[in-house]
Amino acid sequence: EVQLVESGKNLVQPGGSLRLSCAASGFTFSSYAMSWVRQAPGKGLEWVSVISGSADSTDYADSVKGRFTISRDNSKNTLYLQMNSLRAEDTAVYYCAKNPKAFYSGSGTSFDYWGQGTLVTVSS
Amino acid sequence: QSALTQPPSASGSRGQSVTISCSGTSSDVGGYNYVSWYQQHPGKAPKLMIYEVIKRPSGVPDRFSGSKSGNTASLTVSGLQAEDEADYYCSSYAGSNNLRVFGGGTKLTVL
Numbered sequence: 256e257v258q259l260v261e262s263g264k265n266l267v268q269p270g271g272s273l274r275l276s277c278a279a280s281g282f283t284f285s286s287y288a289m290s291w292v293r294q295a296p297g298k299g300l301e302w303v304s305v306i307s308g309s310a311d312s313t314d315y316a317d318s319v320k321g322r323f324t325i326s327r328d329n330s331k332n333t334l335y336l337q338m339n340s341l342r343a344e345d346t347a348v349y350y351c352a353k354n355p356k357a358f359y360s361g362s363g364t365s366f367d368y369w370g371q372g373t374l375v376t377v378s379s
Numbered sequence: 380q381s382a383l384t385q386p387p388s389a390s391g392s393r394g395q396s397v398t399i400s401c402s403g404t405s406s407d408v409g410g411y412n413y414v415s416w417y418q419q420h421p422g423k424a425p426k427l428m429i430y431e432v433i434k435r436p437s438g439v440p441d442r443f444s445g446s447k448s449g450n451t452a453s454l455t456v457s458g459l460q461a462e463d464e465a466d467y468y469c470s471s472y473a474g475s476n477n478l479r480v481f482g483g484g485t486k487l488t489v490l
Contacts, residue, residue: 302479365415369424
């Protein structure tokens with residue numbers, strides 16, 4: 256059974272930093288690209304970032320480019336999201352999501368499994 | 380503002396069918412057969428219901444079906460059941476520069 260479990264500090268001040276983690280199990284982690292998708296309170300879904308299965312390629316939404324860094328440790332089956340220069344508009348539930356292929360292009364960009372999400376609040 | 384346009388709400392009686400639309404452009408929905416649909420119950424994570432426009436993951440009832448015409452994709456739920464009441468989001472591949480875009484979501488009410 257595929258399981259994705261997110262964790263990370265929940266409250267941070269504007270301009271601060273935060274690192275989210277996502278522990279994966281139930282599948283061969285290194286064989287699949289992984290993504291972060293967020294959802295602001297009462298709002299819709301927004302794709303944030305993706306990393307290939309081999310960790311040699313990444314991509315970001317324009318709204319977080321230059322501030323967020325996605326990474327993964329395939330030896331630990333764990334996905335990360337380093338979030339710097341946080342803004343109030345980054346407040347959201349952050350979901351870790353599995354992509355159906357090793358590389359994220361075309362059919363590989365959908366999300367076939369999701370974690371339960373972790374709420375990040377950026378506020379003073 | 381979301382890249383894809385969905386109606387904010389839809390409704391149908393138990394046993395009936397309802398169709399939710401998802402309007403995009405030739406740069407996303409119309410340009411690729413990589414539309415997916417997600418179901419989200421309140422306080423829960425999204426769940427993949429349809430991928431590559433028409434395909435259903437294992438375990439998803441065949442009451443859920445997808446289609447596409449031009450720049451508009453659609454999700455049809457037949458034989459509505461109480462547990463189908465949820466938010467539904469469409470998403471499309473949008474090319475290498477914009478990877479994945481979402482609709483604003485549709486709240487489906489089962490009467």
